[in-house]
Amino acid sequence: xxxxxLVLGAGVIxxxxxxxxxxxxxxxxxxxxxxxxAKQCSYANGGQLSYSxxxxxxxxxxxxxxxxxxxxxxxxxxxKRIDAYxxxxxxxxxxxxxxxxxxxxxxxALALAYESxxxxxxxxxxxxxxxxxxxxxxxHYYAKKGSFELAxxxxxxxxxxxxxxxxxxSLEACTEREPALAYNNRNIIGGIYFRDDASGDVYQFCNGLxxxxxxxxxxxxxxxxxxxxxxxxxxxxxxxxxxxxxxxDAIILCAGAYSGQLAKQVGIYLPIYPLKGYxxxxxxxxxxxxxxxxxxTDQAYKVVASRLGTRLRVAGMAExxxxxxxxxxxxxxxxxxxxxxxFTRLDASLLERATSWxxxxxxxxxxxxxxxxxxxxxxYLNTGHGTLGWTxxxxxxxxxxxxx
Ligand SMILES: Cc1cc2nc3c(=O)[nH]c(=O)nc-3n(C[C@H](O)[C@H](O)[C@H](O)COP(=O)(O)OP(=O)(O)OC[C@H]3O[C@@H](n4cnc5c(N)ncnc54)[C@H](O)[C@@H]3O)c2cc1C
Numbered sequence: 001x002x003x004x005x006l007v008l009g010a011g012v013i014x015x016x017x018x019x020x021x022x023x024x025x026x027x028x029x030x031x032x033x034x035x036x037x038a039k040q041c042s043y044a045n046g047g048q049l050s051y052s053x054x055x056x057x058x059x060x061x062x063x064x065x066x067x068x069x070x071x072x073x074x075x076x077x078x079x080k081r082i083d084a085y086x087x088x089x090x091x092x093x094x095x096x097x098x099x100x101x102x103x104x105x106x107x108x109a110l111a112l113a114y115e116s117x118x119x120x121x122x123x124x125x126x127x128x129x130x131x132x133x134x135x136x137x138x139x140h141y142y143a144k145k146g147s148f149e150l151a152x153x154x155x156x157x158x159x160x161x162x163x164x165x166x167x168x169x170s171l172e173a174c175t176e177r178e179p180a181l182a183y184n185n186r187n188i189i190g191g192i193y194f195r196d197d198a199s200g201d202v203y204q205f206c207n208g209l210x211x212x213x214x215x216x217x218x219x220x221x222x223x224x225x226x227x228x229x230x231x232x233x234x235x236x237x238x239x240x241x242x243x244x245x246x247x248x249d250a251i252i253l254c255a256g257a258y259s260g261q262l263a264k265q266v267g268i269y270l271p272i273y274p275l276k277g278y279x280x281x282x283x284x285x286x287x288x289x290x291x292x293x294x295x296x297t298d299q300a301y302k303v304v305a306s307r308l309g310t311r312l313r314v315a316g317m318a319e320x321x322x323x324x325x326x327x328x329x330x331x332x333x334x335x336x337x338x339x340x341x342x343f344t345r346l347d348a349s350l351l352e353r354a355t356s357w358x359x360x361x362x363x364x365x366x367x368x369x370x371x372x373x374x375x376x377x378x379x380y381l382n383t384g385h386g387t388l389g390w391t392x393x394x395x396x397x398x399x400x401x402x403x404x
Contacts, residue, residue, distance in 0.1 A: 002027045006239060006248035008226050008262065010034070011042040012202055012390055014254035015209045016397035017382050018218055019123065024401055026250070028218045031241055033225040038206035041256050041389065044279045044357040045202055046315035047306035048295050049120070050138060050391045052163040052194035054113035055154060056105040056367030057318075057387060058096040066094065074334050080321040089273040090320075092365035105366050106154075109388070110161050112369070116395030117196065123394055129208030132308040133200035139168070139178055140297040141191035147299055148190050155192050166193045180292040183344045186300075199295035199306040201313075202390045226255070229266045235378045236266065250404050252380045257323070257360035259383035268374055272384050274323050274360035279315035280335050281308075282346065282354040290345035301338050312346075314339045318361070325358065332356040361386050371396050372403045380404060 005021045007014045010032035021028045034040065069077045079086070096105065124133075142148035155165050168174045168191040175182040177193055214220060224243040229236050229251075239246040253259050257274035264270075284291045291312045296305045303316030316338075317331055336351045363386035364370065370384040382400040385392055 003249040004029070004247070005250045005252065006031065006246050007252045007254055008239070009254035009256060010037045010206070010210065010220060010222075011040055011254065011256050012038060012206055012393040013256070013382050013385060013396060014252075015206050015213065016123070016393045017252055017254055017400055018213055019127070019209060020397040020401040021250075022213065022216055022218055028213070029246065029248070030218065030220040031224045031226055031239070031243070031246065032220065032222050035222050036207075037210040037220070038203050041359045041361060042202050042206055043359060044281055044313065044315075044355075045277075045359075045390055046279065046304035047199045047201060047308060047313050048138060048297070048304045048391065049117070049198040049200060050388060051113040051117045052110075052158065052165060052196050053138065053140065053297070054109040054388055054391060055158075056096065056102060056109060058093055058105065058365070058367055059102055060097055060099050061150070063094055063097045066090075077318045078320070080319055080328070081324070082320075083322065086273065086320050086322070089271065089365055092271060096366040101366065105368055106158070107161060108368055110158060110163065112392050112395050112399070113388070114162065115398065116392050119394035119398045127209060127212045129205055129212070131201050131204035131208055133198065133205075134293075134307070135198040136294045137193055137195045138197035138199070138295045138297060139174065139191050139193045140299055141174055141181070141186070141188045143187045143189060143300050145189065151192055151299065164195045166195070168193055178292050178294045178296065180290055180343060181296070183290065185341045185344050186298065197295065201308045226262060229262060229379070231266055231376070234376060236376050248378065250378055250380060252382055252400065254382050256383065257362040259362060259381070263381070266376065266379070270370060270381070270384065271364050272362045273320070275363035275386065276319040276321050276324070276358055276360055277315060278317045278327070278331050278335055278356065278358045279313055280332065280339060280351070280354045280356055282312045282314070282339065282350050283310060284312050284346065284350060285310050287346055287350060290343055296342075298338070298342060303335070303338055305339075305342065312343075323360065325360065327356055327358045331358075362389070363387065369396055371400050
């Protein structure tokens with residue numbers, strides 16, 4: 001008889017984990033609180049598969065910038081709600097902005113990101129997932145000399161770890177690579193093009209993968225909220241949910257921003273903050289030539305723009321608002337303004353009709369996910385992927401299953 005595995009959460013991390021467990025011969029069940037796959041953070045994210053640019057958000061220059069940003073609602077990082085947990089997290093984040101820690105985190109993140117590229121390529125060869133996906137690289141552009149110089153130094157450091165890139169020394173060089181940038185209002189002075197990167201619609205991917213898993217015998221139980229992990233000695237004896245009690249040889253916690261709450265019940269502290277982000281999805285039918293083909297990152301605004309067929313997805317921002325899912329329309333207006341500044345030829349009516357979305361990233365202070373075992377023999381973690389869960393999903397799943 002095969003071993004039983006129970007995956008808690010059907011976002012991109014839970015589903016890729018279920019896929020790897022299935023390949024290892026487990027009898028897999030996935031419990032998901034929502035009525036379908038990827039309805040939380042893996043729903044309308046930036047779409048960027050940022051393998052070569054998986055460096056942490058924590059950076060030395062942020063120690064100076066973060067205090068001012070936190071109080072400015074138009075900045076990339078904003079506090080809406082202060083509490084002790086949030087302050088602890090921010091202090092820890094600032095601690096990780098030290099150069100030596102950033103170097104370590106960059107190496108770790110890049111290694112995992114490149115493993116993920118390999119694993120996703122392998123998965124897509126085997127699983128017929130139909131989703132908007134393109135492997136045209138990513139282009140990060142800069143409006144300030146200082147940031148551009150820092151980015152070039154970072155790219156050079158990353159080159160030693162197998163990262164491939166081209167420095168584009170002017171706006172002309174950037175627009176030659178991505179013509180949609182020709183009409184920008186951003187004073188671009190140059191950019192870095194990362195050849196190995198890609199982009200894709202994470203929600204479509206998750207739905208395709210869930211269909212495949214079900215066909216292969218994985219049981220995915222939707223509308224099934226996990227309420228409690230019940231301890232029995234040094235194992236998790238049972239998982240209590242709104243759809244019954246479950247037992248398994250391996251239980252993998254992949255509940256995104258909610259992982260910390262479940263882990264806390266059994267005495268495990270996870271440094272995960274629900275860092276809210278926003279996205280806009282714009283139907284660009286009729287304006288295709290004025291939207292990018294290559295996935296872009298605006299380094300000053302800290303937003304990404306991905307082309308998903310006839311849609312443009314613009315995403316970014318980080319807000320400390322606890323577990324509040326509501327959409328703050330001032331943030332959406334800022335995102336619309338940014339979009340209009342980059343792609344000036346897109347008609348204002350397209351942005352008015354755009355769909356806005358917000359969600360809670362499972363963010364750790366060092367920007368690295370938490371993958372592996374716990375003090376309980378049958379409980380494992382694959383969570384805390386923060387800003388890069390789509391990028392790191394396939395490799396994290398493989399690492400987790402190898403750890404089991
Ligand atoms: C605005 C924005 C833009 C982003 N852009 C990018 C990008 O361009 N590239 C990139 O790589 N990453 C990006 N990310 C990050 C990425 O989306 C996340 O890291 C990733 O989706 C996290 O996946 P997850 O499976 O851990 O979490 P989720 O997708 O949130 O999945 C967790 C699942 O667990 C379920 N769950 C939680 N609690 C319970 C419970 N008690 N019982 C049952 N089920 C439960 C939830 O319903 C949910 O479905 C972005 C995030 C945001 C917010």
